[in-house]
Amino acid sequence: MILARTLGIHTDVAVAWQCLSAGGWTNYAAEISRRTSTQEDIR
Incomplete structure (x- = not known):
């Protein structure tokens, strides 16, 4: 994971932060x- 390497943290920590902030990939999907x-056209 690029973010984890950039920040010098373990990938498990980066994944935990991502889940706390965004709720995980299933919520995104x-x-x-x-x-x-209409929403897609705006972005």
Whole structure:
């Protein structure tokens, strides 16, 4: 994991931070699947 190497932390710590801040990849995937075409056009 690039972030972990850059910060000099263990990958488990980086993953734990990611889960706490964003809720994990499953939540991200669910959010993407709920987007409408209008929302995608704005970004």
